Amino acid sequence: MVPGIIVVLSVLSLALLFIVIFSKESDTESEFTQKYPLLSKRLSIENQNDILINFAPLRQDLKDYLNSINIPHSFYFEYLPSGVNIQDGEDNQLVGASLLKVPLVMNLYKAAELGKVDLDEVQTVTEILPDPENIFANQLNLKKGDKMTLRKAAEYTMSHSDNTTADLIYRRIKGLLPPQEEALNNLDIESKTELEQNTELVYISSKSYSSILRCLYLSCFLEPKNSQEIISYLTKSIHREYLASGLPKDTAAANKIGTFSDQTISDCGIVYVPSRPYLTCLMLFTKTEGSATHFNAISSIIYKYIKEANTSN
Numbered sequence: 184m185v186p187g188i189i190v191v192l193s194v195l196s197l198a199l200l201f202i203v204i205f206s207k208e209s210d211t212e213s214e215f216t217q218k219y220p221l222l223s224k225r226l227s228i229e230n231q232n233d234i235l236i237n238f239a240p241l242r243q244d245l246k247d248y249l250n251s252i253n254i255p256h257s258f259y260f261e262y263l264p265s266g267v268n269i270q271d272g273e274d275n276q277l278v279g280a281s282l283l284k285v286p287l288v289m290n291l292y293k294a295a296e297l298g299k300v301d302l303d304e305v306q307t308v309t310e311i312l313p314d315p316e317n318i319f320a321n322q323l324n325l326k327k328g329d330k331m332t333l334r335k336a337a338e339y340t341m342s343h344s345d346n347t348t349a350d351l352i353y354r355r356i357k358g359l360l361p362p363q364e365e366a367l368n369n370l371d372i373e374s375k376t377e378l379e380q381n382t383e384l385v386y387i388s389s390k391s392y393s394s395i396l397r398c399l400y401l402s403c404f405l406e407p408k409n410s411q412e413i414i415s416y417l418t419k420s421i422h423r424e425y426l427a428s429g430l431p432k433d434t435a436a437a438n439k440i441g442t443f444s445d446q447t448i449s450d451c452g453i454v455y456v457p458s459r460p461y462l463t464c465l466m467l468f469t470k471t472e473g474s475a476t477h478f479n480a481i482s483s484i485i486y487k488y489i490k491e492a493n494t495s496n
Contacts, residue, residue, distance in 0.1 A: 255468035282441035286366035341416035425450035429482025
């Protein structure tokens, strides 16, 4: 065979091989995205995220607003494609309250992955938990003796932040996981626990809490299918009066709120702006009728910047 022809054939062979490999990688990424649309594209072979560079204007706008409201707070923002973050009041820790239902459900799914519990097993409601604020006690109007699967209890705990379903989960998995295998300990999250009026309260900062949501997004604690399922429940949250109120109605957000007496109000979540997902968490040391306006304002500032910013900025 003529040497020149051999060279041409070799080049063509390499080109075809590259096309086949690239095609397989693209197919793999596409399949992953279709199967787990709420998880990070970092978990697939190629990362097609639209990377923003300059966050200085957003950082200044957020700090200006938070300084203007004169309310002690803890705030954290992270642009998920790159990890760039903005923090304010990051050392402040507030009572986690219902925010901690997310790691509770993560523990349930971890126990299921380890074969210690079946998510589809049916459980019976034995307690209807009280709630002084009557916000999360029993939004589903459950009664003692009602039955549901653990999977359905997880959905209601995330979407409604229901105390009764959360208690059902807690009772079922108590003691199933060694402390070091539970979500909060496994992720090495900074928090403190204090006993107040015979109630165990967990204090956590916005930055530390964001590690929980980021872990779900990156599927670092659970299998992708389980991380996807939990986040999908959070996108069904009925509590849209805070961070979600500052977003267009067609923008997906997986958020979780938490309140404690009249002392704190928190809302943390992942916002799925196409190709530009981000995480935000705001905790305020107050709970008044005007609190929702601050969440709305912060959320609006972030969304507008992320949506409109040019990658070359």
